[in-house]
Amino acid sequence: MTKFAEKAGSIFKGGIIGREIIFFESVPSTNDKAFEIGQQKENPEGIVVIADSQTCGKGRLGRRWISPPGVNLYFTVLLKPPFPLKESFILALAAAVAATTAIRKYTGLDARIKWPNDILINNRKSCGILTEMKSGKDRINLMAVGIGVNVNMLPDAFTDDIKPFTTSLKIESGLSFERDKLLREILAELEKAYKNLLTGNKRALINDWLRLNCTIGNEISVQSRTGIISGIAAGINDNGELLVRPSSGEIERVSAGDVTILKN
Numbered sequence: 001m002t003k004f005a006e007k008a009g010s011i012f013k014g015g016i017i018g019r020e021i022i023f024f025e026s027v028p029s030t031n032d033k034a035f036e037i038g039q040q041k042e043n044p045e046g047i048v049v050i051a052d053s054q055t056c057g058k059g060r061l062g063r064r065w066i067s068p069p070g071v072n073l074y075f076t077v078l079l080k081p082p083f084p085l086k087e088s089f090i091l092a093l094a095a096a097v098a099a100t101t102a103i104r105k106y107t108g109l110d111a112r113i114k115w116p117n118d119i120l121i122n123n124r125k126s127c128g129i130l131t132e133m134k135s136g137k138d139r140i141n142l143m144a145v146g147i148g149v150n151v152n153m154l155p156d157a158f159t160d161d162i163k164p165f166t167t168s169l170k171i172e173s174g175l176s177f178e179r180d181k182l183l184r185e186i187l188a189e190l191e192k193a194y195k196n197l198l199t200g201n202k203r204a205l206i207n208d209w210l211r212l213n214c215t216i217g218n219e220i221s222v223q224s225r226t227g228i229i230s231g232i233a234a235g236i237n238d239n240g241e242l243l244v245r246p247s248s249g250e251i252e253r254v255s256a257g258d259v260t261i262l263k264n
């Protein structure tokens with residue numbers, strides 16, 4: 001058993017998150033594995049599934065997430081948020097706030113959120129979040145919050161197509177970090193952010209997201225489901241959707257997409 005595997009099992013026990021922590025050396029995707037496990041449990045909320053590597057790590061918008069062993073964090077937290085389906089997107093923002101706050105505290109690096117939940121350091125992505133859901137008619141039955149952090153990965157491990165846009169905590173600082181310590185910080189912050197949502201304190205979460213973001217106020221273009229929208233990122237609404245003000249016309253609401261920051 002590796003040192004990471006030994007430590008992972010007892011990394012964090014919050015009131016909700018970390019009731020059970022399950023470690024695998026390798027899985028196709030921790031999100032898929034978490035759903036598989038969650039569907040067999042009576043109360044899966046708070047279960048954390050961690051892997052040292054993933055063979056089919058999934059990114060947003062159908063991309064893949066490079067997941068070699070020994071260097072990074074790949075984990076999924078299962079939640080059963082009692083929110084209507086249309087409010088589920090806020091969980092992705094909560095996860096971004098948690099991971100960004102933890103990275104900033106543990107490494108001292110200036111991590112920032114690009115809408116909705118890419119975590120950038122010096123404009124390059126160091127952490128990505130993929131939330132997936134099993135839902136009923138208008139409620140969430142089970143949500144998988146999957147987080148991947150490039151911790152000690154070196155530039156050669158990235159494929160050429162993403163090298164210019166991607167980084168790791170080690171590349172940015174020149175230092176190696178302990179994955180278990182960072183994981184503990186992220187889970188503790190996620191517990192805080194989730195509790196804020198459960199107690200109806202959505203405003204606190206949105207204010208934290210706004211404080212940590214690097215998107216709002218900038219000229220951007222968004223590749224959304226319906227095409228490309230360009231304009232000024234004017235803000236986010238209470239559901240976490242991005243509000244874009246094009247040079248002509250009315251504010252548009254974007255609920256999923258990929259942002260490029262054109263000028264900041």
Ligand code: BTN
Pocket residue numbers: 028029030031032054056057058059060061063065073074075076118127128129130146147148149
């Ligand atoms: C993104 O494209 O930004 C999202 C990346 C999410 C990667 C994490 S790694 C743990 C979890 N399991 C997956 O297959 N994906 C997420």
